[in-house]
Amino acid sequence: MQSLKQKIKKTTLFSDEDKIAILVAVDGYSASDVKALEKIVDEFDQAHTRAVTDYKKAVYGVLEDIVVKQKSEDAPRMQGATDQIKQGIRSIFD
Amino acid sequence: MSENAPSNPQFVGQADARKSEVPVTDEFTLFPEQQQVVDVMEKAGAKLETLELDGREKAAGELKKLQGKELVDAGLKQMGHGVWQSVKSRFFWGVGGALVGAVSGGVYGSIVGQSDTDRDASLNRRVKEYADMKTVMTDEVRELYRRQGVTIDRIFKGMDLGAVAGSYVGFETSGVHYNKKIAVKNNLPPAKWYDWIIGNGVFGLTEIASNKSNGIASSVGLVLLQYVFNPITVGGMRNVATGLWQMKKG
Numbered sequence: 001m002q003s004l005k006q007k008i009k010k011t012t013l014f015s016d017e018d019k020i021a022i023l024v025a026v027d028g029y030s031a032s033d034v035k036a037l038e039k040i041v042d043e044f045d046q047a048h049t050r051a052v053t054d055y056k057k058a059v060y061g062v063l064e065d066i067v068v069k070q071k072s073e074d075a076p077r078m079q080g081a082t083d084q085i086k087q088g089i090r091s092i093f094d
Numbered sequence: 095m096s097e098n099a100p101s102n103p104q105f106v107g108q109a110d111a112r113k114s115e116v117p118v119t120d121e122f123t124l125f126p127e128q129q130q131v132v133d134v135m136e137k138a139g140a141k142l143e144t145l146e147l148d149g150r151e152k153a154a155g156e157l158k159k160l161q162g163k164e165l166v167d168a169g170l171k172q173m174g175h176g177v178w179q180s181v182k183s184r185f186f187w188g189v190g191g192a193l194v195g196a197v198s199g200g201v202y203g204s205i206v207g208q209s210d211t212d213r214d215a216s217l218n219r220r221v222k223e224y225a226d227m228k229t230v231m232t233d234e235v236r237e238l239y240r241r242q243g244v245t246i247d248r249i250f251k252g253m254d255l256g257a258v259a260g261s262y263v264g265f266e267t268s269g270v271h272y273n274k275k276i277a278v279k280n281n282l283p284p285a286k287w288y289d290w291i292i293g294n295g296v297f298g299l300t301e302i303a304s305n306k307s308n309g310i311a312s313s314v315g316l317v318l319l320q321y322v323f324n325p326i327t328v329g330g331m332r333n334v335a336t337g338l339w340q341m342k343k344g
């Protein structure tokens with residue numbers, strides 16, 4: 001049960017309001033509903049993580065490629081720029 | 095006017111008598127590296143959005159089968175939530191490109207470099223151009239606004255209010271004497287220009303969400319505020335937009 005509650009707190013599947021309602025009620029759920037809910041959250045979180053990973057891979061790949069292709073005098077500026085972008089993406093998704 | 099305006103973001107408000115040596119680009123022209131990044135962000139973002147919606151749709155179907163009312167409600171909300179996630183995603187991906195386009199051309203400078211008299215009319219036009227250009231206002235968003243009884247004009251009016259309010263509350267980059275050519279010449283990112291654009295957009299939505307905007311339905315503005323302009327998203331978008339701007343050469 002504690003593991004399910006932790007997952008509910010962390011998942012992006014539910015809004016904060018929904019999380020509160022579910023966390024309040026979850027102790028009264030049947031065993032089958034608890035199991036089913038945990039499976040639903042796990043599956044969504046895994047799909048979400050995969051999707052975000054693919055996104056980052058695509059974008060970071062382009063960013064790194066851009067840095068590699070820079071002339072030496074432009075490389076530091078471009079590295080700083082791409083680091084900034086990566087930081088922004090991390091703060092949105094992580 | 096100062097003849098020695100330092101190339102320091104703290105002094106972006108000072109005009110400079112020297113002529114610009116850097117050609118002033120079309121305000122929506124991106125440099126190749128910027129375009130590369132924007133393109134991949136939009137393409138990968140569209141995929142992410144689709145996968146996110148698929149995941150939510152599947153979870154919604156499963157949740158509705160469970161017994162707890164709050165679970166059923168959460169399931170029922172998922173598709174509605176999914177719609178807003180879609181709005182948020184498109185807004186985000188679109189904003190990434192639109193903001194870069196705006197900054198690389200100095201839309202900000204071209205707006206605040208004008209007199210107060212011209213600024214409001216110009217601002218409406220500029221905001222509409224940049225909003226229509228990219229996916230900021232997709233057909234879906236327009237439809238959602240229409241259903242809520244909020245016309246696009248009123249949204250822009252809200253953003254206009256935001257711009258005016260921004261200048262009064264002293265956003266760092268709202269100096270009315272700022273010169274577009276100065277920023278380009280000195281390779282200055284208008285200090286916190288993205289705060290201005292994002293902040294004024296947020297203020298505009300806040301106006302829509304409040305009773306000040308002729309009593310227009312507030313739910314749309316509030317949802318967008320919640321899902322789009324939350325502090326983490328805005329902060330992250332600032333970093334992304336800053337990095338994209340810094341890729342500009344010149």
